[in-house]
Amino acid sequence: MSRTLFDQFAKQFFEAFLSPLGEVKTNFEVPGEPRFIDIWFSPSNQPSVNTEELGVLASIATLPCLFEPFRNQPNSSEVRSCLYKLFHVIADFQRQAKREEETVSEDELPRLWIITPSASDDLLAKACAVQSEDWLTGIYFLPKVLRTAIIAVNQLPRTPETLWLRIFGKGVIQKQAINEVIGFDVDDPRRSTILKLLATWKISIEASNLVEQEDRELIMTLSQAYLEWEQETQRRGIEQGQRQVVENLLKARFGELDQQLVEIIEPILQLPPQEYAALLLQLSSLQRQELLRRFS
Template sequence: MTRKPHDQFAKQFLEELLSPLGKVEPNKEVIHEARQVDVLFSPAPTAQAQNLGLLGKIALLNTALLEPFRNQPSKTEVRNCLTKLFTVIADSQRKAKREDTTIPEDNLARLWILAPSASPGLLESFGVKLELETWLPGVYFLPDVFRTAILAINELPVTEETLWFRLLGRGKVQQQAVSELVALSPENLLRRNVLEIIYRWRVSVMTYQELTEDEQELIMNLTDAYQEARAQAVQEGQRQVVENLLRYRFGSVDEELLRVIDSLLHLSPDEFAKVLLELPTFSREELLSRFNVKG
């Protein structure tokens, strides 16, 4: 199997973000030549794409084929993606015919090619156009009959709405997006989940004996996120240890003891270790008093 770290990261990343909204099928094989769609997404009827910005808008339109590229795709690669789309559409139309129904044109699947950049020559060759009244700069639509758009990630505006796509960009675009991700509130669930994906991906990639320049660049761009994820993992591990100790000591962990844990996790490593050793000797009152938690 060809090793494609960016492909692996992008699929896990998109699956994490889209799974609350509907059905995600990475590496979906389609009929005829068993072509694989990188990510095939079908929105749930009642899904709401909170905090996903442009990705959420795309996801909730209808069935979506998402094809992320680490480098600008060639004309042949774009045509191959179109072949996958046409196969998916033909399959859905055959199914509708067997069920004696029809699928309105607007409900047919759409293809979204996620490119770090797209040259004028590539865009012109497919006759694309912008639709700035309803879509952001950087989203180029092929003629309507093709139901396809090319997202030039480096041309997307630097806003919260485009963050999740810019994380799949290259160079400074991706580095900027990583900085924005790390700067999100630690309570942000998407931030936590994406950092965990980056952490696992980085650990997996570092097992490779040799890294290509492309892989090295991606690792470098995601370094800040990886370090934040590692710190998050350490803190979550510490939290679990303290929760277990308090539960063993007092039978349960209520809101007051949870505030004690929050205070403990802000101590320096040396102070944390010292309190952890003393924890079994504290009464509940002493513990609440030590960390100024009112009972």
């Protein structure tokens, strides 16, 4: 159950944050095999967001890739299972290119990213995974022919560019990442998105009948994110209500809202509470040009 809920969170996370950069498919079936890839990503030629905001995650998402996030360190068998899926995807990728009479270089082939909260020296040695000078500490690459990397979240430097990977850590690592997100400006859409996903994860765990000790510790870690999300939801509800009041009063006073009136709604909502309340009382007697001069 714990693994299933983590998988659900991971899939929602990558859908939310990588969709602006390209196509994201979850539970993507391996061609010709009864196996599924957790997350399959195919980049877009024209991303719809500033990629710098996603840090290392954006650097990873420049090529087609498979994401396989683990809540606990994978064993050798699980790593082989991930590689098995990668090889089938690469084979299908090359067959499709051949059908379309296109040439695909080795560096353009899909890559596998195994995300794990930690990676022991034994696991890295068995996988022949080594650090690359071109990537941050904590990202290990298997031999080039395998097109695979292991991300040990607990070894990543604590910097803004690693934040969206450190969310997949455990214990203190994950708690630090969540606190960094909470510290974002309340109007930052990334803050709202991740808090909603973390809150949903917490609710799902609590709603399950099998809550283990590790789950209880995770619930404690997610509690602050849940409270922040709850407060933000309430705040947005209040703001939406205030916006609706202003829109209704403007419509009642001037008829349908044109572009000029729409543009002054936000400045009105930014007024201090006392000025905002006073304006609402005066609105029925204010002239259109007077109102536009004040807030345009």
